[in-house]
Amino acid sequence: MNEGKATVGENDLHAYVDGLLDDGRRAEVEAWLEAHPQEAERVAGWWSQNERIRDAFAGDYIARIDDPDLLRPDGSPSAVAGHRARIARIGLAAAATLLIFAAGFGTGRMLPAGTVPAAGASDTSLAAEARSAFLIYTSEVRHPVEVGADQQEHLAAWLGKRLDYRLRVPDLSSLGYALVGGRLVPVAGKPGALLMYQNPAGQRLTMMIGRNDENSETSFRLDVQAPLRTFYWIDGPIGYAVTGEISADALRAVADECYRQMEEA
Amino acid sequence: MPHGPEDDADGSGRRAGHARQAPDEGAAGAFEDALLVLVPGLRRYSHSLTRTDADGEDLLQDCVETALQRRAQWRGVNLRAWTFTIMTNLYRNRHRARVRWPTTAIDEAQEIADTDRTGDPLERTRIRTALDALHPDIRTTLMLVVVEGYTYQEAAGIMQIPIGTVMSRLSRARHQLAELLAKDNIVPLRRPK
Structure with missing residues (x-):
C-alpha cells in the first residue's frame, strides 16, 4: 500500500469508503481529501452509494418461518416441501392472501385480550397458522376451495354453522376481487372459515374467520411476516385476519371493507 | 443493521424465533443448524444479486441444496464464507448459461421487490434497477464488499479472483453506478398506484 499524503491512490479511497483502513491511514486519507476537493466529492458520492445500497437490502436480512424447509434433504417429505415452496413462490408472485381468522383467542394461545399482542410464542403460532394457510391454499390451482362462489348461500350457511356465527361473505367487488369460494379450516384447533377471492389478474386473497371465546376487542393490527402482511382484529366473539402479499395500503383497504361489511351484518 | 425494518413492524422481533423454531423435522444436525443461522444473510446476498426477490429465493434455495449436497467438502471452518462461495458460483453459472443479459421484465421485478418493504419502495427499486445494469x-x-462487509481479500477468496481484479471491479462498479443513479435522478420514476 502507498504511504504518505502525496501517494493516496484509488485503492486507498475505496478502502476509506469501505471502512477498511486503520486509524492512521484513515487520517492520512482524510487530510489528503481535504486538499483534493474534487476527489473528496467523488468519494462522498461513493459513500452515499454505499449507504443507499445497504439500506435497500437491509430488510432482506430476515429469517422466514419455512426456512427449515430449505434444509430438508431431497427424498424425504422435504422434496414435497421444496416443491411446494417453489409452487408457492410462483403463486406468491401473483397471489395475495386475505386471511380472516378467528378462533380460540380465549385460550390465550393467540392474542392477549384487548392489549398489544405480546411478542413470542403466542403470536408465533398465529403467524404460523396464517402462513400455512397462505402457502397451502393460494398455491392450489385446481381445488383452492371446497365450495365455490356459485353456491355462496350454501357456503355462508355451512361455514357459519360450523363457526356458530352468522357468517356474512364480504363482497370485495368494489376492490376488484371476486369470490372464488371457501373452505373449512382449523384455526387454533377449532373450526374456522377460509374464504378466497381473486382479481382479474389472478391475484388471490383469502380470508379466515374464527371464534374468539374471550369476547374481547382490538383495533386493526398489522403483522409483517415478509413477504406477507396480515391485518387482524378482534370484534367481540369473532376474530379476523387479512393476509396478503400486497401493499399495506391495499391490504388495509380490503380489511376496512371487510370490517365495514361485517359491522353491517 | 442486520435486522430489517420488518422486524419492528412485527412489533415483536419474533422472526428470528421462527427460524429456530422447527429444526426438528429432519434438520436436526449441527451442520443444518449452522446453515439455518446463515440463511438470513444468504437471503440478503441473493436478493442483492438478483433482479427480483423471487429469483433471489430461488438462488437461495439452490445454494442451500448445494451446500447440503457438498457438506462433506466443508473443511469445518468459516461456513459463511463457504456458503457465500457456493452462492457466488451458482449465480455466476446462471449468468453464463443465460443469454447475455437476463430478460426479466422490470415491471415484474419492481412489483415483487416492493411488496414487503417498509422503507421507500421507490428508492429500493431505483437502486436495484441501477444494479441490474451492472455486469x-x-x-x-460490490455486494460482497458493501452489503456483506467482506474485506477485499475475503471477497477475492469468495470469487476466486486476484485482489487486483476485486479493486478494478469495485472501481468500475462505483463509476458506473454513479452514472446510472445520476441519470435516474433526472427522470423521476413514478409507479402507478
Missing part, C-alpha cells in the same frame, strides 16, 4: 461479476464484487 453480474461487478455487481457480485
Whole structure:
C-alpha cells in the first residue's frame, strides 16, 4: 500500500469508503481529501452509494418461518416441501392472501385480550397458522376451495354453522376481487372459515374467520411476516385476519371493507 | 443493521424465533443448524444479486441444496464464507448459461421487490434497477464488499479472483453506478398506484 499524503491512490479511497483502513491511514486519507476537493466529492458520492445500497437490502436480512424447509434433504417429505415452496413462490408472485381468522383467542394461545399482542410464542403460532394457510391454499390451482362462489348461500350457511356465527361473505367487488369460494379450516384447533377471492389478474386473497371465546376487542393490527402482511382484529366473539402479499395500503383497504361489511351484518 | 425494518413492524422481533423454531423435522444436525443461522444473510446476498426477490429465493434455495449436497467438502471452518462461495458460483453459472443479459421484465421485478418493504419502495427499486445494469461479476464484487462487509481479500477468496481484479471491479462498479443513479435522478420514476 502507498504511504504518505502525496501517494493516496484509488485503492486507498475505496478502502476509506469501505471502512477498511486503520486509524492512521484513515487520517492520512482524510487530510489528503481535504486538499483534493474534487476527489473528496467523488468519494462522498461513493459513500452515499454505499449507504443507499445497504439500506435497500437491509430488510432482506430476515429469517422466514419455512426456512427449515430449505434444509430438508431431497427424498424425504422435504422434496414435497421444496416443491411446494417453489409452487408457492410462483403463486406468491401473483397471489395475495386475505386471511380472516378467528378462533380460540380465549385460550390465550393467540392474542392477549384487548392489549398489544405480546411478542413470542403466542403470536408465533398465529403467524404460523396464517402462513400455512397462505402457502397451502393460494398455491392450489385446481381445488383452492371446497365450495365455490356459485353456491355462496350454501357456503355462508355451512361455514357459519360450523363457526356458530352468522357468517356474512364480504363482497370485495368494489376492490376488484371476486369470490372464488371457501373452505373449512382449523384455526387454533377449532373450526374456522377460509374464504378466497381473486382479481382479474389472478391475484388471490383469502380470508379466515374464527371464534374468539374471550369476547374481547382490538383495533386493526398489522403483522409483517415478509413477504406477507396480515391485518387482524378482534370484534367481540369473532376474530379476523387479512393476509396478503400486497401493499399495506391495499391490504388495509380490503380489511376496512371487510370490517365495514361485517359491522353491517 | 442486520435486522430489517420488518422486524419492528412485527412489533415483536419474533422472526428470528421462527427460524429456530422447527429444526426438528429432519434438520436436526449441527451442520443444518449452522446453515439455518446463515440463511438470513444468504437471503440478503441473493436478493442483492438478483433482479427480483423471487429469483433471489430461488438462488437461495439452490445454494442451500448445494451446500447440503457438498457438506462433506466443508473443511469445518468459516461456513459463511463457504456458503457465500457456493452462492457466488451458482449465480455466476446462471449468468453464463443465460443469454447475455437476463430478460426479466422490470415491471415484474419492481412489483415483487416492493411488496414487503417498509422503507421507500421507490428508492429500493431505483437502486436495484441501477444494479441490474451492472455486469453480474461487478455487481457480485460490490455486494460482497458493501452489503456483506467482506474485506477485499475475503471477497477475492469468495470469487476466486486476484485482489487486483476485486479493486478494478469495485472501481468500475462505483463509476458506473454513479452514472446510472445520476441519470435516474433526472427522470423521476413514478409507479402507478
